Amino acid sequence: MTSYRNFGVVGGGAWGTALAQLLAAEGAEVRLWARETEVVAAINAEHRNPLFLPGAALSPSLTATGNLADLAGRDALLVVVPVPYLRAVLADLPAGDAPLVFCSKGMEAGSFAFPVDIARDVAPARPIAVLSGPTFAHEVAAGLPTAITLAAEDAALADALAQALARPHFRPYVSTDVTGAEIGGAVKNILAIACGIVDGAGLGLNARAALISRGFAEMTRFGLARGARAETLAGLAGLGDLVLTCTSANSRNFALGQGLGRGEEASALMADRRTVAEGAFSAPVVAAAARTDGIDMPITDAVARLVAGEIRAAEAIQALLSRPLRPEGR
Numbered sequence: 001m002t003s004y005r006n007f008g009v010v011g012g013g014a015w016g017t018a019l020a021q022l023l024a025a026e027g028a029e030v031r032l033w034a035r036e037t038e039v040v041a042a043i044n045a046e047h048r049n050p051l052f053l054p055g056a057a058l059s060p061s062l063t064a065t066g067n068l069a070d071l072a073g074r075d076a077l078l079v080v081v082p083v084p085y086l087r088a089v090l091a092d093l094p095a096g097d098a099p100l101v102f103c104s105k106g107m108e109a110g111s112f113a114f115p116v117d118i119a120r121d122v123a124p125a126r127p128i129a130v131l132s133g134p135t136f137a138h139e140v141a142a143g144l145p146t147a148i149t150l151a152a153e154d155a156a157l158a159d160a161l162a163q164a165l166a167r168p169h170f171r172p173y174v175s176t177d178v179t180g181a182e183i184g185g186a187v188k189n190i191l192a193i194a195c196g197i198v199d200g201a202g203l204g205l206n207a208r209a210a211l212i213s214r215g216f217a218e219m220t221r222f223g224l225a226r227g228a229r230a231e232t233l234a235g236l237a238g239l240g241d242l243v244l245t246c247t248s249a250n251s252r253n254f255a256l257g258q259g260l261g262r263g264e265e266a267s268a269l270m271a272d273r274r275t276v277a278e279g280a281f282s283a284p285v286v287a288a289a290a291r292t293d294g295i296d297m298p299i300t301d302a303v304a305r306l307v308a309g310e311i312r313a314a315e316a317i318q319a320l321l322s323r324p325l326r327p328e329g330r
Contacts, residue, residue, distance in 0.1 A: 006075040007077070007164075008074035009031070010068070010071065010080060011032075011079065011080030012034025012040070012049065013080060013082075014138070015103060015135070016078070017043075017053045018141040022141070022165075024058070025059055025143065026167075027059065027061050028061060029063075031063055032063070033064070033068055038051060055138070056138065068089070068094060071094060073096070076100075076101060077093070077101065078101045079101065079103060079104065083104055083118075083282075084108070086104065086115055086118050087108070090123055093123065097126060097127070099127040099161065100123065100128055102119070102130050103130075103132070104278070107289065112288070112289045112292070115130070128153075128178070129158060130152070130181040131149070131151075131172070132149050132151070132181045132185040132241065133149045134147075134148070134236060136251075143169050146170050147171045147172075147240075148173070149172070151176065152176065153176055154176075155176055158176065173236060175235075179226060180228030181232060183222060183233070184233055184237040184238030184242070185241060186286060189279030190282055190283045190303050191211070191212070191215035191216075191218070192242075192279060193306075194215060195211055195215075195246035196249075196257020197260050197303075197306070198211055199257070200257060201262070201314075211299065218298075218299055219242070220233050252278075253277045256269055263312065266280070279303070283304040284304040286300055286304075302319060
């Protein structure tokens with residue numbers, strides 16, 4: 001089995017920094033690339049990332065760079081770049097055959113491509129894996145217990161990467177269902193916005209529980225139609241991540257939804273945010289893909305229209321409540 005010891009992290013946001021700290025916490029040398037010069041400077045000089053992960057003390061063995069070429073020679077790269085920018089960043093990676101482990105969630109507009117699809121187009125020679133599941137960055141950085149899915153079509157690659165990433169408090173469960181892991185991560189962010197809307201509008205816990213359940217039905221329909229396995233969608237990368245992000249304001253997507261539920265404008269809410277609510281980018285793309293494939297996803301469609309500014313929260317809620325009654329399995 002190949003052993004992976006020398007990691008690079010592509011992306012200096014909260015999740016990228018938390019993963020880098022996870023790997024560096026025991027003194028391992030980890031190199032992180034960030035686009036923001038202030039992030040690079042703070043990590044190297046102060047061992048902190050106050051812009052994206054305030055309050056977390058970072059290991060001195062974690063260093064940052066603004067030059068992707070400095071990641072050459074790494075055994076594996078964790079790629080934590082928002083999907084809208086992923087294609088350009090992958091094209092600029094230094095040449096090599098190190099595996100790419102995708103930790104971002106979403107679909108690319110126009111192509112309906114997931115991160116793995118983009119990588120197969122831009123870097124077809126690279127081995128590919130996906131890391132996805134119920135994780136808040138600040139908890140991982142603090143060493144709190146976490147379980148997550150590590151998916152790769154090559155089972156040996158998944159096993160090797162899981163062994164390399166595992167820590168006493170960080171437990172990867174391996175899978176060969178890359179499609180399911182990516183779909184779960186993309187759709188749950190959209191549903192977290194919807195649950196935030198329910199909370200912000202004061203509709204109560206009954207409504208939120210109903211929305212999580214019906215949202216999971218949407219995720220399952222979409223996933224199975226695209227070749228995902230039901231057990232993956234019911235696991236950490238699907239249902240597990242859905243429960244976490246739909247029940248806490250620590251989720252950027254849930255917090256965005258709260259603002260929408262209070263009647264605030266989507267454009268103003270997103271303009272104020274330094275960190276990305278991935279569901280806001282994913283919602284219109286997933287909704288368009290579902291329409292193209294003839295898959296019924298009313299919650300996703302409502303969120304897409306909300307973040308586009310086409311409707312307000314009250315209209316979306318009324319439209320969903322007015323849908324015809326149907327058997328629960330549909």
